[in-house]
Amino acid sequence: MCDYRYFFPINVSYSDIDAQGHVNNTRYGTYIESARLAYLQHLGLWDGEDFQQLGVIVADVHITYRLPLFYGQQIEVGARVSHIGSKSLKFEFIIRDAESKAICATGETINVGFDYTKEVSTPISTHWRNIIGEFEGQPFS
Amino acid sequence: MCDYRYFFPINVSYSDIDAQGHVNNTRYGTYIESARLAYLQHLGLWDGEDFQQLGVIVADVHITYRLPLFYGQQIEVGARVSHIGSKSLKFEFIIRDAESKAICATGETINVGFDYTKEVSTPISTHWRNIIGEFEGQPFS
Amino acid sequence: MCDYRYFFPINVSYSDIDAQGHVNNTRYGTYIESARLAYLQHLGLWDGEDFQQLGVIVADVHITYRLPLFYGQQIEVGARVSHIGSKSLKFEFIIRDAESKAICATGETINVGFDYTKEVSTPISTHWRNIIGEFEGQPFS
Amino acid sequence: MCDYRYFFPINVSYSDIDAQGHVNNTRYGTYIESARLAYLQHLGLWDGEDFQQLGVIVADVHITYRLPLFYGQQIEVGARVSHIGSKSLKFEFIIRDAESKAICATGETINVGFDYTKEVSTPISTHWRNIIGEFEGQPFS
Numbered sequence: 195m196c197d198y199r200y201f202f203p204i205n206v207s208y209s210d211i212d213a214q215g216h217v218n219n220t221r222y223g224t225y226i227e228s229a230r231l232a233y234l235q236h237l238g239l240w241d242g243e244d245f246q247q248l249g250v251i252v253a254d255v256h257i258t259y260r261l262p263l264f265y266g267q268q269i270e271v272g273a274r275v276s277h278i279g280s281k282s283l284k285f286e287f288i289i290r291d292a293e294s295k296a297i298c299a300t301g302e303t304i305n306v307g308f309d310y311t312k313e314v315s316t317p318i319s320t321h322w323r324n325i326i327g328e329f330e331g332q333p334f335s
Numbered sequence: 336m337c338d339y340r341y342f343f344p345i346n347v348s349y350s351d352i353d354a355q356g357h358v359n360n361t362r363y364g365t366y367i368e369s370a371r372l373a374y375l376q377h378l379g380l381w382d383g384e385d386f387q388q389l390g391v392i393v394a395d396v397h398i399t400y401r402l403p404l405f406y407g408q409q410i411e412v413g414a415r416v417s418h419i420g421s422k423s424l425k426f427e428f429i430i431r432d433a434e435s436k437a438i439c440a441t442g443e444t445i446n447v448g449f450d451y452t453k454e455v456s457t458p459i460s461t462h463w464r465n466i467i468g469e470f471e472g473q474p475f476s
Numbered sequence: 477m478c479d480y481r482y483f484f485p486i487n488v489s490y491s492d493i494d495a496q497g498h499v500n501n502t503r504y505g506t507y508i509e510s511a512r513l514a515y516l517q518h519l520g521l522w523d524g525e526d527f528q529q530l531g532v533i534v535a536d537v538h539i540t541y542r543l544p545l546f547y548g549q550q551i552e553v554g555a556r557v558s559h560i561g562s563k564s565l566k567f568e569f570i571i572r573d574a575e576s577k578a579i580c581a582t583g584e585t586i587n588v589g590f591d592y593t594k595e596v597s598t599p600i601s602t603h604w605r606n607i608i609g610e611f612e613g614q615p616f617s
Numbered sequence: 618m619c620d621y622r623y624f625f626p627i628n629v630s631y632s633d634i635d636a637q638g639h640v641n642n643t644r645y646g647t648y649i650e651s652a653r654l655a656y657l658q659h660l661g662l663w664d665g666e667d668f669q670q671l672g673v674i675v676a677d678v679h680i681t682y683r684l685p686l687f688y689g690q691q692i693e694v695g696a697r698v699s700h701i702g703s704k705s706l707k708f709e710f711i712i713r714d715a716e717s718k719a720i721c722a723t724g725e726t727i728n729v730g731f732d733y734t735k736e737v738s739t740p741i742s743t744h745w746r747n748i749i750g751e752f753e754g755q756p757f758s
Contacts, residue, residue, distance in 0.1 A: 495668040496668055496671070496674075496733060500650075501646065501650070501675040501678055502643050502644070502646035502647050502650065503643070505642065505643035505646055505678075506643050509641075509642070509643065527636040527637055530637070533637075534642040534682055535681070535682050536679075536680070536681050536682065537642055537646075537678070537679070537680050537682075538677075538678070538679040538680075539677070539678050539679075540676070540677050541675055541676050541677065541678075592637060
């Protein structure tokens with residue numbers, strides 16, 4: 195859990211709270227989505243502007259909930275790539291309290307290479323492998 | 336996949352579509368949430384009114400995406416309970432096109448017995464086991 | 477209020493409920509958005525598929541809240557065009573309970589003609605004026 | 618426009634972007650909601666924890682859209698109270714780019730005094746009038 199190199203800060207919004215008074219489980223999904231996109235931007239793999247050039251599509255999401263999140267809470271979402279296959283990446287996430295660092299949730303997503311203009315899946319390029327491998331300090335050859 | 340006894344109908348809303356032009360991955364989560372709550376209401380285990388009496392809380396969500404969903408699409412979400420432990424239930428879901436019956440996503444959630452007024456986890460009652468077991472045609476003793 | 481010729485049905489979702497236990501005020505906005513888009517599709521002015529061809533953009537939204545909306549409530553959203561200017565349309569809406577017909581909210585939006593591919597505003601075409609005028613039984617010349 | 622004394626910062630999230638590629642019109646509503654709640658917390662009128670003690674309910678929302686908002690944009694939402702009646706407050710808002718200060722939207726809401734535990738409207742207290750009047754540098758007697 196300790197070796198996330200990228201964290202994305204989020205301030206929990208009222209619009210994330212559901213009828214039970216906590217952040218809705220599906221909003222955790224938007225938090226890890228925000229972190230994943232910001233990670234790709236941080237590494238220069240997406241410009242944050244052209245949604246057709248995002249390069250990957252979500253194939254699988256798995257989130258484990260440990261602690262409720264509350265309105266106004268400052269959290270930070272750790273994101274990293276733990277595996278790169280021929281056509282997909284595996285991302286891992288933690289959501290933790292920004293102050294106490296208590297882990298509130300963990301998650302994984304599988305993201306498949308995807309060309310949104312042609313609507314076809316694509317291999318993960320050598321360029322992505324190199325950039326991500328360098329950032330994570332781990333070869334993805 | 337063929338033995339779901341409860342389906343919840345949904346008409347895909349514009350507000351579920353993201354910048355990629357398809358239903359956002361996190362909105363699939365709201366679809367299975369809607370089906371799970373409606374399932375509990377259908378079995379008389381929740382009245383649909385008192386959120387503090389819902390009786391369960393989400394501990395784990397896993398969704399696998401097979402096909403994109405589009406604005407205006409009519410879908411139906413199958414929900415069933417496949418396992419009941421001492422303190423939790425395992426739900427399974429499919430999201431399929433209402434007309435073609437093509438499976439667009441599958442999912443599982445773990446829901447833990449929870450007393451929202453006391454904010455403590457609780458066992459799954461014999462009453463729930465009996466009602467669900469009867470509905471699913473499968474004993475959960 | 478009685479002369480709406482188009483109504484769009486909605487089943488209030490759990491994901492629309494906020495921490496106060498009612499439908500969040502901003503979700504009423506998604507309801508009238510759904511009705512507005514469905515109205516344009518009903519009249520054959522939008523195909524429901526190509527978001528770049530929607531033809532109008534929101535310039536102003538005004539909603540007055542009369543009654544809270546609840547989880548699971550069946551509502552219907554009336555939509556009509558009450559005025560067409562050179563470059564914009566004025567839509568009016570009511571949100572009412574599907575059974576009792578009690579009016580829960582009223583709303584207005586101003587939608588400006590817009591070409592999303594060129595990102596420029598456009599006049600409202602004679603074709604739109606004719607189709608809408610015929611549907612509403614009121615000339616918009 | 619220049620005399621807002623309270624601004625709330627927001628980083629536009631991917632989940633706020635709709636199929637047209639800009640922030641959805643209804644999400645502007647969540648931005649001014651966030652600013653309104655934060656304003657009440659800033660003035661010590663709400664603790665940010667007990668939703669039943671929020672003290673006001675939304676009766677009317679009016680938003681005028683001037684500029685599109687984009688993914689990742691840093692914005693700030695100005696909030697102020699411009700009028701206090703016997704049972705309601707009028708809030709005014711601007712949404713502007715955090716860097717250029719370009720005004721992207723303006724809004725107004727009417728919020729009625731409300732006791733969520735009893736579900737009845739209530740007068741705006743002298744305490745609120747004094748605190749808000751002092752903050753805004755304007756008597757609301």
